[in-house]
Structure formats: C-alpha cells, structure tokens
Amino acid sequence: MDMSMSMSMSREAILQVKGMRKEFPGVLALENVDFSVQQGEVRALVGENGAGKSTLIKILTGVYQPDGGELLFKGRKTTIAGPLAGQQMGISVVHQELNLIEDLSICENIFLGRPLLKKAFPHLIDWQLMNRESSALLERLKVALDVGEKVKNLSVAQKQIVEIAKALSYNCEIMIMDEPSATLTENELQVLFDVIFELKRQGVTIVYISHRLEEIFKIADTVTVLRDGRHIVTGKVADTDRSELIRSMVGRSMDNEYPKRSGVIGDTLLEVSHFTSSRLKDVSLQLKSGEILGVAGLVGAGRTELARAIFGADRKDGGTLLLRGKEEKIHAVSDAVRKGLGLVPEERKNDGLVLGMTLRENISLTKIEKVENSVLLSPAKELKLSNEYIQKLRIITPGPEQLVKNLSGGNQQKVVLAKWLVADSDILIFDEPTRGIDVGAKYEIYLLLNELVQAGKSIIMISSELPELLGMSDRIIVMHEGKITGELSREEADQEKIMNLAAG
Amino acid sequence: MKSRNNEQQMSFRTRAANFFTAVNKKYFIIYAVITLTVVLSFLSDSFLSVHNIINILRQSSMIAIIAVGVFFTIVSAGIDISVGSTVALAGIIMAKVLVDYSAPVFVGVLAGLAVGVAIGFINGYLVTKRRIPAFVATLGMMGAVRGLTYVITNAYPVSGLPKGIYFIGRGYVGPIPVPVIIMVVVYAGAYVIAEHTRIGRFIFAIGGNEEASHLSGIKVDRYKLFAYMTSGGLAALSGIILVSRLASGQPNAGIGYEFEAITAAVVGGTSLYGGKGTIPGVFLGAIFIAILLNGMVLLNISSYYQQMLKGIVLILAVMIDVARNADH
Numbered sequence A: 001m002d003m004s005m006s007m008s009m010s011r012e013a014i015l016q017v018k019g020m021r022k023e024f025p026g027v028l029a030l031e032n033v034d035f036s037v038q039q040g041e042v043r044a045l046v047g048e049n050g051a052g053k054s055t056l057i058k059i060l061t062g063v064y065q066p067d068g069g070e071l072l073f074k075g076r077k078t079t080i081a082g083p084l085a086g087q088q089m090g091i092s093v094v095h096q097e098l099n100l101i102e103d104l105s106i107c108e109n110i111f112l113g114r115p116l117l118k119k120a121f122p123h124l125i126d127w128q129l130m131n132r133e134s135s136a137l138l139e140r141l142k143v144a145l146d147v148g149e150k151v152k153n154l155s156v157a158q159k160q161i162v163e164i165a166k167a168l169s170y171n172c173e174i175m176i177m178d179e180p181s182a183t184l185t186e187n188e189l190q191v192l193f194d195v196i197f198e199l200k201r202q203g204v205t206i207v208y209i210s211h212r213l214e215e216i217f218k219i220a221d222t223v224t225v226l227r228d229g230r231h232i233v234t235g236k237v238a239d240t241d242r243s244e245l246i247r248s249m250v251g252r253s254m255d256n257e258y259p260k261r262s263g264v265i266g267d268t269l270l271e272v273s274h275f276t277s278s279r280l281k282d283v284s285l286q287l288k289s290g291e292i293l294g295v296a297g298l299v300g301a302g303r304t305e306l307a308r309a310i311f312g313a314d315r316k317d318g319g320t321l322l323l324r325g326k327e328e329k330i331h332a333v334s335d336a337v338r339k340g341l342g343l344v345p346e347e348r349k350n351d352g353l354v355l356g357m358t359l360r361e362n363i364s365l366t367k368i369e370k371v372e373n374s375v376l377l378s379p380a381k382e383l384k385l386s387n388e389y390i391q392k393l394r395i396i397t398p399g400p401e402q403l404v405k406n407l408s409g410g411n412q413q414k415v416v417l418a419k420w421l422v423a424d425s426d427i428l429i430f431d432e433p434t435r436g437i438d439v440g441a442k443y444e445i446y447l448l449l450n451e452l453v454q455a456g457k458s459i460i461m462i463s464s465e466l467p468e469l470l471g472m473s474d475r476i477i478v479m480h481e482g483k484i485t486g487e488l489s490r491e492e493a494d495q496e497k498i499m500n501l502a503a504g
Numbered sequence B: 001m002k003s004r005n006n007e008q009q010m011s012f013r014t015r016a017a018n019f020f021t022a023v024n025k026k027y028f029i030i031y032a033v034i035t036l037t038v039v040l041s042f043l044s045d046s047f048l049s050v051h052n053i054i055n056i057l058r059q060s061s062m063i064a065i066i067a068v069g070v071f072f073t074i075v076s077a078g079i080d081i082s083v084g085s086t087v088a089l090a091g092i093i094m095a096k097v098l099v100d101y102s103a104p105v106f107v108g109v110l111a112g113l114a115v116g117v118a119i120g121f122i123n124g125y126l127v128t129k130r131r132i133p134a135f136v137a138t139l140g141m142m143g144a145v146r147g148l149t150y151v152i153t154n155a156y157p158v159s160g161l162p163k164g165i166y167f168i169g170r171g172y173v174g175p176i177p178v179p180v181i182i183m184v185v186v187y188a189g190a191y192v193i194a195e196h197t198r199i200g201r202f203i204f205a206i207g208g209n210e211e212a213s214h215l216s217g218i219k220v221d222r223y224k225l226f227a228y229m230t231s232g233g234l235a236a237l238s239g240i241i242l243v244s245r246l247a248s249g250q251p252n253a254g255i256g257y258e259f260e261a262i263t264a265a266v267v268g269g270t271s272l273y274g275g276k277g278t279i280p281g282v283f284l285g286a287i288f289i290a291i292l293l294n295g296m297v298l299l300n301i302s303s304y305y306q307q308m309l310k311g312i313v314l315i316l317a318v319m320i321d322v323a324r325n326a327d328h
C-alpha cells in the first residue's frame, strides 16, 4: 500500500483530525494521529486490539475530549462538546457494544429520550408520528421490521439495524460503526452490507471498524491502519491485499493464520446423550481428549443453549451426561466447574466480566484457591498470576490493577479467556472465542488452544467464523433449530457443506 | 504488541486530573470528616476535648456496627432495611431470656444474636430462593419483625435485667467504653473479610455482575445469604448493646436505625448500584454522621433540624454516587 494520503487530500474532507492525542492513566491511546474522510466514502479503520480505534471514534463523536490536536468538520475548526452535540452536527455512531433497551419497542428505542410530541398538545407523545418516522427510517434501510416489536425479540443482526436506524434518525451525515459485524454470522452480514451500500448510495459517509479483514475488501473504498496509537497508513482498498494489510497492522507478516498442531486424540472424555430443553431437540455428541470439536450454525441454532446446558447454566428437560464414562448430574454451574468444565461465554460484558473490578480480581474468580493461603487471599500470588496471564495472552494494559472496563474490547476478551485458563479445566467450551480479537492475537489464541489439546484437554469451539472452524477443528458438528443436522470430519468439511447443513 | 506504559509522556494536566478524580472517588469522606471537625472545633470549644471525642465514638458505635452488615448487603447489590426492627427483637428476646428464665448472661446474648442471624437468614432466603427484590423483602421483614416485638411484649418494656449485662453497654476498659471496643473488633473482622478473603471478593463480584459471577462457578446464593445473615447478626449485636445501656428491652428500640446505617454506608462511599465500597469508608461515614449530630447538639440546634439534616445528607451522598456512575 503506497502512502496515498494525497488521494484523500484532493477533495475537501468532511471530517478531519490533525495531530490528535489522547491519554489515559498509564496509557497513551493516540499519539499525533491524522485522519480525514470525504463525503460519501466508506472508510475502514483497522488495527490491533488496543491500537486506539475506539478511542479515535469516541473523539470524533464527542464522547472523549482530545488532549491535543485539532478537529475540522466541513473545513471548519470545531470542538464536539458531547455525544449529543456530535449527533446534532450529523455525526452518529453505532458503538462496539449494543446500547438498546430490551423491553422497549423498536420505535421507542429509536426515539429514546427525545419523544416526538403532538403539535396541538405539546405535552402528549405523538405515537402515530413516531411510528411513521421509525417505519420510514427502516424503509430507508430497506429492511422489513414491525416498529412495535420489542427489541428483546430481535436477532442480533436486527438489533444492529435498530442501532443504525437510531443513528440515522439524527439526520446523520457521517455514520461511524465500531465492530458492527463482530456479533453477526456470515448470512446476517449480508443484511448489514446491504444497509451500508444503501447508506452510501444516499451519500452518507461511513467509518467502519472491523477485525474481519475479508469484509473490508467487500465494502470499503479506503482503509486506515492504526498501530500503538499511531497512524500507520491510509490508502485505497483496491491498491492493497490481505497480507499487506496484516503486515501494516501487526508490523510483521503472517503466512499462516491457523497454526498446525501435532497431538494424539485419545479416549472419549465427554458424552452428551439426548439433551432436550425448550431450545434443544435431542442433542447427542461425544468429545475425545485432545480434540477440538467445532460447532457451526446460524445465530439462534441453539449452539449457546447447548453450551449452557452442558455447563449446568440452564435447566434441561432430559438427557444424560457422561464424564470419562461415568454419569454425572450437573445441576449448577458450580458443579460443572468442580468437575472440570469451563465455559468462555459469548457475551463478555454481561456474562464474562465484572467490569468494575480490576484485571487482577477478575482473573481468579473461577479458581480462587489458586490465590489463597489457607483462608486469606495472597496479594503476591494474585499479582504473580495476573502478570503471568498478561504476558501469556499479551494483554495490553498498564498493569493488573487496571479496571477491566478501561481495557479495549479485544483485551477484555483476553481477560475472559485468561479467567478460564486459570481454572485449568479439562473440558473447555469456547463460545465465539475470538470475537473482537485482532488477527495477530487470534493466532496467539489458536496456539494456546493447540497447547491445551496437546496437553490432553478437550475443547468445544462454537464459532460463526467458518474459516476459523475449518482451520482449527478436528471435527465439526452443525446445528439448526436446536438439532444437530450433521457431522463433518476435518477432511470432508468445507464452507459449502457447513452452510447447507446450517440451513437445515 | 508492546504495552505502552509511558508514565513520563503523560502531561501534567492529565496526571493532576487523575489525581483529583482518584481523591474524589476514594477519599472524599476523609475530607468531609476533616472539614467538619475543623469547622466544629472553631464553633465550639468543647468539641475537640478527649471526653467529647470518646463520647462521639461511643454514640456512633451502635449505628457503625449495623452499618457494616448493611454494607455487605449493599455491596451484593441488595439492601437491608429490616435492621432497626432486628435491633428491637433481638434486644427483647435477650431481655426475656435473662429476666423470665434467669439464664446466664452469655446465654441471653447468644439468644439475641441467634434471633438476628435467623432474621438475616429469612431475608437472604427471600432474596435468593424466592427472588424477591431486597428492598421489598427486607421492608416486609421490617414491619413483620417490629410487629412481632409488640406481640411478644404487648408494647411494654422488659425490665429487671441482671447487673451482669450492664458491662456490654456501659462498661469501660481503661478510658475506652466497651461498645467502642466491640465496634473496633467488628470493623477489624469486617475489613479482613471484605478485603482479604474470598467471601469479600465474591460479594463484590456478585454486586458488580451477578450473572458473570454465577457463570464463573461462584455459589451466588450462598454468599448473598452470608451478607444478610451478617447484617442480621450485627443488628442484633447492636440491639444487645442498646438493651445493656438502657437496662431494659424496649419494643420501640432501633426505630430509624436502618436510615442512619444506610446513610453511613452510602456517605462512606458504598455504591447503591452494588459492587463498590470500603469498610474504612463506612467507618468514616458513621463517624461523620455522629460528628454532625454531636456538633448540632453542642450548638444547641433543635432535634427537628437534626432529623432534616440527616435526610439531606443521605440525598447528597446518593447524588454523588449517581454522578459517579453516570460518567461510565
């Protein structure tokens, strides 16, 4: 990728920052970053976990104030006092984590906090108008959804669209999306892409953050790479390729994204028979020691439910579980953990982390005895354990005392992984383990998975990224509507077969 | 992928800002206590006398002890407003055991404590197994337990206690009143539990994110139960001290104590959202309120105003808590 900054200078930028700088305690998140976008372009923003992507867009949307540098909107120097000011200027954002209220309808979510009022009776909410307006927004995105539907009944992709509609409702000229695709499966991705193309056709400028590089080649015109809080390069997508992009992101080239492993698969460790619940229909599977079993399926296929049922987190109506040939009754998560099972959950914010606690405190929650001296917690052991995993997983943090909520999304995900590595489980269920994790760090995680199975442990890996499943699994089972629709060996599996089975 | 740990590169402004937010968040209550002390020592000559300081400590001890239990329930993202009624019932039961059955003092004390722990168990059961919101469960218990106290006593005080019990509420070890010593022991124990054991760690984790704690294999119900039983037990301990001070069991005892204990915890930086707070903070919160009340007495301000001020302090403290949570 040549330094084609000139290209983006040719026309006047709609939004531009120069010499941007942002510090957090112990972290220089952005250093002298220049960044500009032109009207109507789709700009991808990529970089490793903690590179500063979310921080940059939070500055562009008024969530954070910069510590240095200037910001120009349509050529004029401005400051964006807060998120509301940003939205009023026409800069909207769909954040890394969804911010919808589950119990409210689509319409209520879109107009949350600023209801439209009746002209004649300005104290009354004009529901008709709000319904009309929100329907119009969804129509603009070319999606068919009932605006009266409660958000909790929507799929993740549909929620994503509600977020986009909400952002659009502020007459938005620039739409910034922070990892909108992280929670979507390949099929749902197409819905998002269609929405992006539609917006682009309407002249909306888009800044798109993602760790899934293949997407960038599908939808972006230009791409900016950040590394260690610095701007590395900006250029046309057409002028670069995947491996070049990876090289600018991680600072070295990566030929193989999935490391090989050499291990022997042993005896059956776990046997699940006829699991039945409201979301599972007679599911049976076997897992051998030293094996990675991939689980494929669309969102809603029951993969997470299966994981939770094995782990004792949800009630099941029937079925048995054998560990090393012996039947075990797992009634609660604590039983499962004691018997050597672990679950790395899909939703790190809700299910994985205590955000208000430090990294040190989070990491030992699964196996507190590791940091105890008889009944008292040992600060020395805690420190040692956290530093060990900070190094092992290369978690970017000023130290173990950092509150987890202050870590970047990908680094939070690594803390969840660390927590379960600490537990030293024999069987680990990973539900979307690399969600939001950059290419370089993914590789590290794959190495770690290999290390685990080579040590005789077993892994069930649920993933919506087919290349990852194909690259890492010894065997893949595919689910559809709560049933297992097929099983493929590593040799016979390919994308097409999986997609066919996933469709039912 | 190196970690950018560049202290030197941080501007002075950022560092200063970080320092002040840290101070505001963690040590706000220290400054409040110091400021109040300085102001009052100018307004009243007797305020800083040794006698008065010991007096303040003794006055604060009962609320301070209750506040520790309430602290654990609030940290677990619950609350316990039944403590005032527990003070009364535990005291009455102890008094009855001592008077009606002429039991030895330690038996009476154990009976009183058992009552408190049992009330805490019921609260914990309602909150965990029956999934009743803590506010409602303990509000119901507040009414029910107070009612039971009246039923048992017909609303008459229980008097005629043996002298042996007086030591707990009125005794001194050297110059230090016994309730103050009990308070110090309770705080020392609570500090160790909160900061240095898995019990404390898990209660904080549960208050911070119950689902994540559950999915980490923590037995959430067990630790919540611990919080409520501790709260009941410590309220009972306060009730025992009170009976001993008054030399009788009063069915009206402890009315409004829940209010002061919650205020002490919240003023001391315990977040009503759960998952945040410190034991030293709660201690300072209790001291702060005792100083405030003591100061008003010294300055001859009527008790009606005292009541008003307590309410205002609680609201201000919660406002600070809400504001702190809003910036995330």
Ligand SMILES: Nc1ncnc2c1ncn2[C@@H]1O[C@H](COP(=O)(O)OP(=O)(O)OP(=O)(O)O)[C@@H](O)[C@H]1O
Residues within 6 Å of the ligand: A024, A025, A027, A028, A029, A047, A048, A049, A050, A051, A052, A053, A054, A055, A056, A396, A397, A405, A406, A407, A408, A409, A410, A411, A436, A438
């Ligand atoms: N509120 C905060 N307080 C302290 N540090 C922060 C805060 N927000 C971000 N950081 C730090 O700033 C750096 C950049 O974080 P940022 O969230 O911008 O990364 P990112 O590029 O979006 O990463 P990811 O791909 O993991 O989402 C990280 O080291 C992060 O820990």
Ligand SMILES: [Mg+2]
Residues within 6 Å of the ligand: A053, A054, A055, A096, A178, A408, A409, A410
């Ligand atoms: Mg981010």
